[in-house]
Amino acid sequence: MHGSQDAAADRRSPLALKLAAFVRLKAEELAQLERLQRRCRRFDAGAELLHETEVGAKAFILEEGWAVSYKSLADGGRQVVDFQIPGDFLGLRSLLLRMSDHSVAAVTEIVACEIDAAELQNALATAPRLGMALLWAVSRDEAMVVEHLVGIGRRAPLARAAHFFVELHQRLQLAQLATATSYACPLNQYLLADALGLTAIHLNRTLRRLRERGLMTLKAGTVTIHDVAGLTALAEFESGYLDQAPPSV
Amino acid sequence: MHGSQDAAADRRSPLALKLAAFVRLKAEELAQLERLQRRCRRFDAGAELLHETEVGAKAFILEEGWAVSYKSLADGGRQVVDFQIPGDFLGLRSLLLRMSDHSVAAVTEIVACEIDAAELQNALATAPRLGMALLWAVSRDEAMVVEHLVGIGRRAPLARAAHFFVELHQRLQLAQLATATSYACPLNQYLLADALGLTAIHLNRTLRRLRERGLMTLKAGTVTIHDVAGLTALAEFESGYLDQAPPSV
DNA sequence: CGGCACGTTGAGTGGAATCAAGAAGTGTGG
DNA sequence: CCACACTTCTTGATTCCACTCAACGTGCCG
Structure with a gap:
């Protein structure tokens, strides 16, 4: 029994590890979380997972490798919003806003699990504490963007x-x-x-x-x-x- | 009956009006939302509602007037993150992250309703669709910050x-x-x-x-x-x- | 070997910051 | 009513930093 628990802990996803910094998730909630990460895919370096202005886009949870989210301008300029590492969401905003406001591409070869709006809504309804955890993760991402903004604007x-x-x-x-x-x-x-x-x-x-x-x-x-x-x-x-x-x- | 419905609609808070753009809230959910907005206070122009690095800070819903969220730097510099108008949250991130990452001040005289973490968690547990609405509002705020970042970085x-x-x-x-x-x-x-x-x-x-x-x-x-x-x-x-x-x- | 992606360096220019000062509007008290 | 302080807005002159343009180096891979 103890051995199998250890094995389960080893299999914990990077996202679960990250969320553990905020909320002590119960077994049932962890199961819900892992259930969101079933449809995993591999992408080549440079592959574009999401394109800005795309409607009804999917989101992903990054398991391995690095990704980048960015916006492009008419004059060819590009602003990188953030880089994502294992355990980070990719394009979560495009699930909630009806149009993706940014693009996401793989920097290295990556493994990422697709999630859609229905799955998310479902998981939230079943495990409300997961909703708090998600809100925390989104808030933390926003705090990083804000810090980035300060850096570019004033540093x-x-x-x-x-x-x-x-x-x-x-x-x-x-x-x-x-x-x-x-x-x-x-x-x-x-x-x-x-x-x-x-x-x-x-x-x-x-x-x-x-x-x-x-x-x-x-x-x-x-x-x-x-x-x-x-x-x-x-x-x-x-x-x-x-x-x-x-x-x- | 019809008359009283109209009266209720007239009393709807700016936040309810904003969220209505995303989710058609039921009467019960609207009631929950209004319940969050009971403890309203008035603040003078220039008053600081939240200070960065503050722990266990409160959050507010802005009812009237303009507010500003910003971060200060050691050299005296200041970066304004965003301005808030009626219906916007003030310092919502400081409810979830344990330390406020930014300051919030009143630009004009304002009216704002205080909310705390327990109330929020409670409302979310009772009305999960409110959680989706909240996630939407936070995502929209983040999208605005991202657009701001692009502007400062590349425009x-x-x-x-x-x-x-x-x-x-x-x-x-x-x-x-x-x-x-x-x-x-x-x-x-x-x-x-x-x-x-x-x-x-x-x-x-x-x-x-x-x-x-x-x-x-x-x-x-x-x-x-x-x-x-x-x-x-x-x-x-x-x-x-x-x-x-x-x-x- | 050649082509390509990525990194590095130099010279010159333009635009935003800085320094300095004054104008216009607002509120207060004598 | 006016004098005064104070905030906000505006303009000019100068400096400096980041961009632009141009070129070359380096390593990898076909």
């Missing part, structure tokens, strides 16, 4: 980049995908530039400055932080919005 | 300002607080500048350019749009994310 490029890499580091550590000083980061400089509201050229120079100051290095898809305290200080990073604490519900 | 100041005023126009029209070409706008140029990621000086010049192009004028707290089509075109405004359609649930 200088160097601090902005620092903040971005520190946030990513924290998120990956929570998902057990980073060590204390480094993590794999499959984002190229075009993606990073579109996330940080800079040109790729200027981002490159910004990265160089971070390197020259002995704070961090991005090389061959790996971020190495040489001075965690220094980088965090430069970023004025306040981790409160990530809400990483023991469950409160 | 030129002129288009950014145009987009801002068009979005506000649409929101106010939905709340029946605007005519086809004008609306009252109690935001001064410091607030606007902090919202648009510009200095007040540069915002002033941007407003002048909008005026000189015959697109719109902001004077004495009133926005007058001289050329709706032109302003919308300059802004590359796509209204999809506001999700203003007949109810789907």
Whole structure:
């Protein structure tokens, strides 16, 4: 019995692990959650899962790999809204708003489980605490977007980049995908530039400055932080919005 | 009977009117919603309802007047995340995340109803469709923040300002607080500048350019749009994310 | 070997921030 | 009624940073 419980815990999805930071889910609720993650599919790197202005779009739960959500402009410009790592939702808003307001693409090869509005509504009606958990996850995502907005609107490029890499580091550590000083980061400089509201050229120079100051290095898809305290200080990073604490519900 | 129904409809809160765009709420659900809006208070212009890093903060539903949510930086900078008008939530995220990630202040004198986490959880458990409606409202708010992010990250100041005023126009029209070409706008140029990621000086010049192009004028707290089509075109405004359609649930 | 994606560097320009100051409107008290 | 303070708005001059354009390096893969 104890052995089988351990086995079940091992099989827990990244999403369940993430939600565990907010609400201590009961077995029944966990089962509901896993039931949402049956229809898993694999997507190639670069594949577009969702396109802005699409109506009646699906949403996904990301199990493996990295994804990116972004909006495109008429002049060819692109703004990356956020990157998603295992345990994150992809395109959840397009289930509720009738038209997808953004695009989602796979950065690396990914595995993601499709969910539709009916399933979601059903799960919420059956397990109301799951609804709270979902509201929490959405709120946390929004808090990250808000922090991103502050960075682009009011932080200088160097601090902005620092903040971005520190946030990513924290998120990956929570998902057990980073060590204390480094993590794999499959984002190229075009993606990073579109996330940080800079040109790729200027981002490159910004990265160089971070390197020259002995704070961090991005090389061959790996971020190495040489001075965690220094980088965090430069970023004025306040981790409160990530809400990483023991469950409160 | 018919008369009393009309009277009830007249008393409907701005929030109920807004949610009606998404879900056709039943009488029982409407009653739950109104029950959330009992503890109403008045706040002076400039009063701070919520401060960032505050723990266990309350949330509010705005009934009358304008509010602003923002984050402050160490260097004295401030980024306005969004402005709220009647029917909008204030600080809803601080109910779910354990620490408020942003501040909220009254722009004009306002009336707002306090809600706490227990009430919310209770209402959600009793009326699950209200949970969907809430998720919709939060998603719509997030979509607005995302659009804001795109504006600051990738739009030129002129288009950014145009987009801002068009979005506000649409929101106010939905709340029946605007005519086809004008609306009252109690935001001064410091607030606007902090919202648009510009200095007040540069915002002033941007407003002048909008005026000189015959697109719109902001004077004495009133926005007058001289050329709706032109302003919308300059802004590359796509209204999809506001999700203003007949109810789907 | 050539083609392509990605990264790096240099030189020049334009536009937003900064610094400085004044005008216009609003409220208060003598 | 006017003097005064205060907020908000407006304009000019200057500086600096991020964008643009252009080019080259580097590694990978067919």
